[in-house]
Amino acid sequence: MAESGANGTLEWAVAARPIPGESVSGDQYVVELTETETLLAVIDGLGHGPDAAAAAGKAVDVLRENAAEPVEVLLVLCHTALARTRGAAITIASISASNGSMSWLGVGNVEAALLRGASPGSPSASPSTDMALLFGGIVGHQLPTLRAHAVDLQPGDLLLMATDGIARSFTQDVHLRAAPARLADGMLERLARPTDDALILVARYGTVVS
Numbered sequence: 386m387a388e389s390g391a392n393g394t395l396e397w398a399v400a401a402r403p404i405p406g407e408s409v410s411g412d413q414y415v416v417e418l419t420e421t422e423t424l425l426a427v428i429d430g431l432g433h434g435p436d437a438a439a440a441a442g443k444a445v446d447v448l449r450e451n452a453a454e455p456v457e458v459l460l461v462l463c464h465t466a467l468a469r470t471r472g473a474a475i476t477i478a479s480i481s482a483s484n485g486s487m488s489w490l491g492v493g494n495v496e497a498a499l500l501r502g503a504s505p506g507s508p509s510a511s512p513s514t515d516m517a518l519l520f521g522g523i524v525g526h527q528l529p530t531l532r533a534h535a536v537d538l539q540p541g542d543l544l545l546m547a548t549d550g551i552a553r554s555f556t557q558d559v560h561l562r563a564a565p566a567r568l569a570d571g572m573l574e575r576l577a578r579p580t581d582d583a584l585i586l587v588a589r590y591g592t593v594v595s
C-alpha cells in the first residue's frame with residue numbers, strides 16, 4: 386500500500402490518503418536523489434480538495450527541479466511559486482550523501498521527528514527524539530526569516546514527517562527496527578484523522594541490506 390524505495394544509505398516509505406470523499410489530496414511529498422544529497426519533503430496544501438492539491442503540486446515541481454539547493458533556498462523558491470495559490474505548509478530535510486549531515490526546517494505545521502538510538506552500536510541505551518524547527522507562516526503568502534538546523538545522522542536513525550491529518554502522537558511507541566513501509570501503513574491506519582487529508586513519510590538512515 387505504501388509507496389517506498391531505497392538508495393545506498395536510505396530506505397523510505399510514504400502512506401497517504403485524501404480526506405474521505407475527495408479523490409485528490411493536498412498532502413504530497415518529494416523524495417529526490419541528487420549526486421550530493423537526498424531531499425525529503427512533505428507538503429500540506431491549505432485545506433483540502435483540488436485547490437489544495439494544485440498548491441501542493443506546484444511545490445512538488447519546484448522541489449524536484451531544484452533538489453540540490455539548500456533547504457532555505459528551496460522554501461523561498463516555493464514561496465514565489467505558490468504566490469497565486471492557497472499556500473501550503475512545507476517541511477524539508479536534505480541529507481548529505483557524503484557525511485550523513487541532515488539539514489531540516491519547516492514553515493507551518495508539517496511536523497518532522499528524528500528518532501535516534503536504534504543503532505546496534507549506539508552508545509545511548511534509550512532512544513531520543515529531535516523535532517524539526519518549524520517557523521510560523523504560510524508558504525506562498527507569508528514567509529518568515531528562515532534558518533535551517535543541521536544534525537549528524539547515525540545508522541538506524543528514523544526520520545518521520547507527518548501532516549496534521551496524522552495525530553500528533555505519531556512519534557510515540559514507534560518500533561525503531563520495523564520496515565518503513567510497515568511503519569507508514571500502520572501509522573496511517575491508526576492515526577489518520579477523518580477530517581483532513583493525511584500523509585506520513587518514514588525514512589531510515591543507514592546502509593540498506595537486502
Ligand SMILES: [Mn+2]
Nearest residue numbers: 429549550581
Ligand atoms: Mn492538513
